[in-house]
Amino acid sequence: MRKYLLLISAVYCLLSTVSYADLATIDRLDHMRDRGYDYLDIYTSGWTTGRGLLLENKLYIDFPETRLAKNLTVKHKPSKRVLNIQATQKNARTARVIITLKREIDYDLVNVFGRGKAVVEIGDRADGATAKQFAWESANARKRASPLKPRKFTPAPSPPAEKVSQPRSLQGRTVILDPGHGGDDPGASSCDGQPEKKLTLATAQETAELLRAAGATVYLTRDEDRRSNLSDVVEFANRSRADIFLSIHYNSTYNRGIAGTESYYYNPGSRQFAEKMHEALVRGLDRKDRGLHRVKFYTVNHTRMPAVLLEPAYLSNGDESSLANSAAFRSKVAASIMKGVKNYFGSNTD
Numbered sequence: 001m002r003k004y005l006l007l008i009s010a011v012y013c014l015l016s017t018v019s020y021a022d023l024a025t026i027d028r029l030d031h032m033r034d035r036g037y038d039y040l041d042i043y044t045s046g047w048t049t050g051r052g053l054l055l056e057n058k059l060y061i062d063f064p065e066t067r068l069a070k071n072l073t074v075k076h077k078p079s080k081r082v083l084n085i086q087a088t089q090k091n092a093r094t095a096r097v098i099i100t101l102k103r104e105i106d107y108d109l110v111n112v113f114g115r116g117k118a119v120v121e122i123g124d125r126a127d128g129a130t131a132k133q134f135a136w137e138s139a140n141a142r143k144r145a146s147p148l149k150p151r152k153f154t155p156a157p158s159p160p161a162e163k164v165s166q167p168r169s170l171q172g173r174t175v176i177l178d179p180g181h182g183g184d185d186p187g188a189s190s191c192d193g194q195p196e197k198k199l200t201l202a203t204a205q206e207t208a209e210l211l212r213a214a215g216a217t218v219y220l221t222r223d224e225d226r227r228s229n230l231s232d233v234v235e236f237a238n239r240s241r242a243d244i245f246l247s248i249h250y251n252s253t254y255n256r257g258i259a260g261t262e263s264y265y266y267n268p269g270s271r272q273f274a275e276k277m278h279e280a281l282v283r284g285l286d287r288k289d290r291g292l293h294r295v296k297f298y299t300v301n302h303t304r305m306p307a308v309l310l311e312p313a314y315l316s317n318g319d320e321s322s323l324a325n326s327a328a329f330r331s332k333v334a335a336s337i338m339k340g341v342k343n344y345f346g347s348n349t350d
């Protein structure tokens with residue numbers, strides 16, 4: 001018996017050595033400052049592709065099929081943006097670099113092709129969008145609107161065969177989708193002329209269909225071109241005892257160069273949900289990651305269930321405006337929201 005155990009452990013050691021041999025290693029982290037930016041050079045033993053995720057004051061860079069070198073060196077310079085830099089093994093095959101930040105930033109991540117190196121460029125956050133959203137919200141919450149007519153989403157009947165094949169993993173969950181703007185409030189306008197209110201409604205309707213097909217009960221705070229008052233929206237959400245609340249907008253700012261995906265939450269109880277949603281959008285849309293932020297927006301502040309406000313792309317940016325106007329991109333947004341919701345409830349089941 002003992003012999004067998006020894007043999008098994010010998011084989012196991014051999015296997016684990018073999019399986020590690022094909023992983024790249026992170027060997028060195030060099031932080032420097034240059035021309036108004038912070039840079040982190042991440043040196044790896046071979047070709048590996050880092051992926052970033054900005055969640056409030058932490059920027060995570062994950063490297064799949066990578067482990068930390070035993071003699072990993074970290075060089076960190078004093079900086080007004082970077083508090084500290086750590087590296088951990090996230091799981092057996094994924095290494096993670098964590099940059100803790102002192103202030104709001106924007107970042108770019110470049111995996112330098114053909115070299116074992118990834119470069120993270122960190123600058124101050126170029127903003128304007130958050131202030132714009134704030135101004136709209138406070139004006140809207142005061143403004144009168146005709147009474148809210150929330151609609152329970154019921155899809156067109158599908159053939160029985162299709163119904164049977166759908167896995168109903170969201171059975172028993174209630175979701176509220178709040179398409180931003182409507183009626184005499186068009187929201188931002190896209191370069192191609194479509195107002196934000198149309199794009200948010202189209203996105204919410206497609207998302208509703210996906211969620212509904214997976215068994216969720218879905219309410220839309222509006223299902224037509226009408227204005228809704230934010231305090232009515234919040235009151236309805238709280239009365240409905242929904243499990244989650246999602247407000248859908250498209251972003252806009254004065255600087256047309258700014259682009260990317262942003263998400264917002266406010267209450268601590270929403271944080272886990274917001275993280276899942278932001279990650280799903282960033283991964284699913286593959287736009288610039290402009291981070292998950294904690295901001296006291298009206299809906300995410302006053303709703304009593306986990307709530308998030310999503311801004312998948314910028315209508316003020318030419319490229320992203322064209323994307324948002326395409327049904328294909330909006331389908332990606334809907335699919336990413338669906339994925340985030342599933343991940344959230346998946347991680348929540350006891």
Ligand SMILES: [Zn+2]
Nearest residue numbers: 180187249250
């Ligand atoms: Zn908006």
